Amino acid sequence: MTFEQAVSELEEIVRKLEEGKSSLEEALRLFERGVKLAKFCEHKLEWVERRLQMVIRTPNGRIELRDFDVSEENAQEGASRMTSDEMSGAPSTDEGLPF
Secondary structure, three states, X not given: OOHHHHHHHHHHHHHHHHHOOOOHHHHHHHHHHHHHHHHHHHHHHHHHXXXXXXXXXXOOOOEEEEEOOOOHHHHHXXXXXXXXXXXXXXXXXXXXXXX
């Protein structure tokens, strides 16, 4: 099962539970399946996070790969260093990147 398939099934389960038309037994079965799918998705995201790297340009102009760190402190530091163009989604001017 792919992450996308799990999310799709989880969305369907939530929709059915929100309707409130299921019997107690069916609602319990759906809830249990939803918990399993949520855990599956969480594990997939953790796996991706461990494998994710970011490309950075060093002060001397070199390109390096570094492990991506999603700690709150680093996220706040990165947000504070973003330019207004970066925050608005404007295209980057890094023409020298190999991709």
